[in-house]
Amino acid sequence: MLIMHTFMAYLVGVNELWEITEGGPSENTAGFIAMVVFTGLFYGVFSKMSEQVCTTICPYGRLQGVLLDKQSVVVAYDYQRGEERAKFRKDEDRQAVGKGDCIDCKQCVFVCPTGIDIRNGTQLECVNCTACIDACDSIMDRIGKPRGLVRYASEENIAENKPFRFTTRMRAYSGVLSMLLGVLITLLLIRSDFETTILRTPGILYQEREDGMITNLYQVKMVNKTNDPMDVRFELLEPQGEIEMVGGEIDLVEQGIGEGAFFVIVDPDLMEKMSTMISIGVYSGDNLVETIDTKFLGPSN
Numbered sequence: 628m629l630i631m632h633t634f635m636a637y638l639v640g641v642n643e644l645w646e647i648t649e650g651g652p653s654e655n656t657a658g659f660i661a662m663v664v665f666t667g668l669f670y671g672v673f674s675k676m677s678e679q680v681c682t683t684i685c686p687y688g689r690l691q692g693v694l695l696d697k698q699s700v701v702v703a704y705d706y707q708r709g710e711e712r713a714k715f716r717k718d719e720d721r722q723a724v725g726k727g728d729c730i731d732c733k734q735c736v737f738v739c740p741t742g743i744d745i746r747n748g749t750q751l752e753c754v755n756c757t758a759c760i761d762a763c764d765s766i767m768d769r770i771g772k773p774r775g776l777v778r779y780a781s782e783e784n785i786a787e788n789k790p791f792r793f794t795t796r797m798r799a800y801s802g803v804l805s806m807l808l809g810v811l812i813t814l815l816l817i818r819s820d821f822e823t824t825i826l827r828t829p830g831i832l833y834q835e836r837e838d839g840m841i842t843n844l845y846q847v848k849m850v851n852k853t854n855d856p857m858d859v860r861f862e863l864l865e866p867q868g869e870i871e872m873v874g875g876e877i878d879l880v881e882q883g884i885g886e887g888a889f890f891v892i893v894d895p896d897l898m899e900k901m902s903t904m905i906s907i908g909v910y911s912g913d914n915l916v917e918t919i920d921t922k923f924l925g926p927s928n
């Protein structure tokens with residue numbers, strides 16, 4: 628139910644979901660039925676079909692095979708130490724009789740959500756959940772052997788008994804990951820609360836009013852990314868002139884989009900060319916939240 632509600636919040640927004648929830652099932656019958664059906668579906672997947680979903684639907688395992696090499700650290704069984712596997716016998720010196728540390732209890736297989744035997748090597752179905760590591764460690768504790776028969780290790784670590792090495796590939800992946808994290812953090816830090824797009828209405832050049840002033844018609848689209856409704860107004864910052872809204876102010880609700888149109892009115896004496904760059908300030912209250920530069924057309928002086 629929690630997953631389903633989170634998914635619905637992603638689709639309809641948190642506030643809308645809250646209202647639907649408060650309204651109760653009778654006010655949103657279709658939504659309620661969909662919620663029950665998908666909750667049942669999720670429950671079925673997690674409780675009864677996790678193995679099938681892991682092996683046949685989820686693409687993670689298939690991607691994993693492409694990215695691995697002998698130095699890749701994965702959940703691995705230490706066959707050098709574990710083989711020859713043989714059942715546990717009390718007070719037996721296993722090393723002396725050629726037996727390894729694996730007592731073939733199959734606990735690592737029983738706990739595996741995808742039903743694989745990690746002792747057969749890394750397999751496509753492994754989702755690195757580490758349940759087999761925990762199961763084997765608890766068995767090792769009980770028979771008085773060191774932990775780590777199943778552990779995070781690379782094929783090279785186990786086969787050649789080499790210690791962990793920070794390889795060139797790991798360095799490269801870490802570098803790419805750090806770069807992506809840097810880009811993500813930068814994007815989050817410079818993310819603005821608003822986004823305004825102002826475009827001259829296509830197909831119209833300019834209009835000349837009776838008082839000699841020149842006007843251009845602009846279309847404006849605003850995105851409010853905050854959780855509060857906003858009062859917005861526009862001012863012409865450069866050159867001197869006026870802005871006249873068409874059809875009233877823009878109503879910008881929380882997390883919403885507002886659209887509108889306005890005329891920019893400029894004295895032609897202030898224009899030297901047919902096309903002049905103008906600056907429009909977007910204000911919320913007394914705060915200038917954005918400055919948009921765009922073109923203004925007029926007669927050539």
Ligand code: SF4
Pocket residue numbers: 702735738739740741742743744745752753754755756757758759760
């Ligand atoms: S980590 Fe172990 S228990 Fe988990 S999927 Fe892989 S083999 Fe199975």
Ligand code: SF4
Pocket residue numbers: 704709728729730731732733734735736746762763766776777
């Ligand atoms: S849990 Fe450990 S000891 Fe038991 S079968 Fe698996 S690897 Fe061997």
